[in-house]
Amino acid sequence: MKKIISGFTFVEMAMVLLIIGLLLGGLIPTISSQIEQQHRNETRQQLDEIKEALTGFAIINGRLPCPSNGTAASGDELITGSGVSATCTLTKGVLPWTALGVNETDGWSRRFTYRVTTNYADGADGTGETACAVTAGVSFQLCSSANLNVLSTSGGSNVATNVPAVVVSHGNNGLGAYPANGGAQIGTATGDEGENADDNNTFVSKDPSPSYDDIVVWLSPNILLNRMVMAGKLP
Secondary structure (H helix, E strand, O other), X not given: OOOOOOOOOHHHHHHHHHHHHHHHHHHHHHHHHHHHHHHHHHXXXXXXXXXXXXXHHHHHHOOOOEOEOOOOOHHHOOOOOOEOOOOOOOOEEEOOHHHHOXXXXXXXXXXXXXXXXXXXXXXXXXXXXXXXXXXXXXXXXXXXXXXXXXXXXXXXXXXXXXXXEEEEEOOOOOOOOOEOOOOOOOOOOOHHHHHOOOOOOEEEOOOOEOOEOOEEEEOOXXXXXHXXXXXXXXX
């Protein structure tokens, strides 16, 4: 009687490896999308904490913090004219994370872009305000106007107008963000993402798409002023 030799032939092994490869190939996009969603959820939670930290800073200090220099190394973000300084030399930069007690970077390990309306962050009491009573020790008043605007697309309709501060995470592609170790902005942001990386007062907030993955939040002037009144910082 002949002995039966068990085992796989080369063709069978190739078929098994092909099937395994197809299964793994199908899992990779799912795992990648899950990781991306985890980064976005983490970043959104950070941004909620940042909004609270900005409001708390305003209640304690009577103003919003100045931006920090995005090109500076981590230990140098509180340079003169940024962070806790009462004289802003920058209106756009990165979030002064040490002054606020928040994380330096988003879910993709890049710094948050931060822009503030100047009269909400200077050290003078009610600079330029004549339409309402000025409260000492507070740089903005109940009648203060902000100048930052958030649109649905570049040149599109308004999402929020006259907001005092905007914070941006530049998403997975990171275009326009400053790296965690300092240095120049990453790549060149264009289109709607370009609005969140340039030096003007206009930003774009919309659902993610293949050409847009930024996450943008802003301080509502009404909520900020109401919190200041509730804290006894404004009449």
